[in-house]
Amino acid sequence: MVYLSESKSKKGLVFEIQKMSTEDGPGIRTTVFMKHCPLKCVWCHNPESIPKKPLLEWLSHKCIGCKTCVETCKQGALKFTEEGLLINREKCISCGECVEECPSTALHMFGKEWDLEDLFHEVDKDRVYYAKSGGGVTISGGEPTLQSEFVYEFLRKCKDNGINTALDTCGYARKEIYEKLLPYVDLILLDIKEIDSEKHKEFTGVSNEKILENAKWLAKYAQQHDKKLWIRTPLIPNYTATEENIEGIGKFIVNELDNIPERWDLLTFNNLCADKYERLDLEWDLAGVPLMKEKEILHLYEIAKKTGVKNVQWSGLTKSEKIDESSKLDNIKLPSC
Ligand code: SF4
Numbered sequence: 611m612v613y614l615s616e617s618k619s620k621k622g623l624v625f626e627i628q629k630m631s632t633e634d635g636p637g638i639r640t641t642v643f644m645k646h647c648p649l650k651c652v653w654c655h656n657p658e659s660i661p662k663k664p665l666l667e668w669l670s671h672k673c674i675g676c677k678t679c680v681e682t683c684k685q686g687a688l689k690f691t692e693e694g695l696l697i698n699r700e701k702c703i704s705c706g707e708c709v710e711e712c713p714s715t716a717l718h719m720f721g722k723e724w725d726l727e728d729l730f731h732e733v734d735k736d737r738v739y740y741a742k743s744g745g746g747v748t749i750s751g752g753e754p755t756l757q758s759e760f761v762y763e764f765l766r767k768c769k770d771n772g773i774n775t776a777l778d779t780c781g782y783a784r785k786e787i788y789e790k791l792l793p794y795v796d797l798i799l800l801d802i803k804e805i806d807s808e809k810h811k812e813f814t815g816v817s818n819e820k821i822l823e824n825a826k827w828l829a830k831y832a833q834q835h836d837k838k839l840w841i842r843t844p845l846i847p848n849y850t851a852t853e854e855n856i857e858g859i860g861k862f863i864v865n866e867l868d869n870i871p872e873r874w875d876l877l878t879f880n881n882l883c884a885d886k887y888e889r890l891d892l893e894w895d896l897a898g899v900p901l902m903k904e905k906e907i908l909h910l911y912e913i914a915k916k917t918g919v920k921n922v923q924w925s926g927l928t929k930s931e932k933i934d935e936s937s938k939l940d941n942i943k944l945p946s947c
């Protein structure tokens with residue numbers, strides 16, 4: 611298995627392929643998550659997506675302590691201690707040899723190179739579900755426009771073969787890239803996370819001017835070219851889940867985007883990724899933050915509706931879920947936004 615090769619022709623670095631997704635556009639979809647992101651949101655639910663190179667994780671509960679991995683690594687990046695396997699991420703070159711040699715699948719690499727044809731074949735397997743449900747393929751991330759050459763070829767291949775496509779973007783890309791990709795996109799999923807530019811920079815690492823300008827351009831493009839546009843906003847306690855922010859984004863959609871977006875999705879915060887941060891040796895500022903209460907979400911939802919946006923939706927876990935959450939986890943998408 612190739613995790614990272616020298617050749618870059620028609621290969622894309624993908625960190626996950628999620629089948630049967632119902633959260634990334636209409637119908638049943640396959641979502642392809644591309645690696646690398648220009649933003650660094652403090653709440654990111656997919657921290658493995660941010661770096662450009664594949665990331666190794668160690669699953670302690672599967673490890674039998676044989677140390678084959680330590681012997682395999684030519685870079686000397688692995689060391690077995692009393693606390694378990696230590697990964698020196700400066701030395702690791704993501705070759706994946708330790709993953710291949712581990713006898714108990716206790717090592718996993720986030721990120722794998724895919725050939726265009728292989729990736730298309732993979733998503734094409736679920737064509738019957740797309741046809742029956744009005745679904746298709748969503749290309750997400752990370753930020754898919756950072757691998758625009760590969761994404762362009764992939765979207766074109768899907769459209770040439772009659773598969774509905776959606777592009778999930780943070781909006782932080784050059785217009786020329788959108789101009790190239792959008793002829794092969796049916797639905798644009800655009801994140802608007804925070805309306806205040808300074809806060810946006812504090813929360814994500816970049817200011818929002820470019821994103822809001824792109825939002826205006828994308829709305830016009832969608833209207834003129836008969837594409838669909840959905841806006842998505844993550845509701846993060848102490849960050850984006852404020853009355854001021856929701857009202858501000860709602861007014862922006864109505865006044866600056868001429869209410870063109872077909873819908874506005876409010877995606878509630880979840881803390882299911884906390885252990886993933888641990889496995890990747892990363893700190894997460896939101897590790898102890900609880901889920902939002904349903905009444906808090908409904909309050910923001912009502913504010914969103916009052917702004918006049920024509921179709922507001924919300925989804926995700928809440929603190930007051932009455933159903934068994936463990937049965938819901940298999941089906942829930944962790945929004946990366
Ligand atoms: S090769 Fe796998 S099972 Fe053996 S020590 Fe390394 S991680 Fe654990």
Ligand code: SF4
Pocket residue numbers: 666682683684685686687688701702703704705706707708709
């Ligand atoms: S991926 Fe390669 S370089 Fe990194 S720890 Fe494993 S064997 Fe060593």
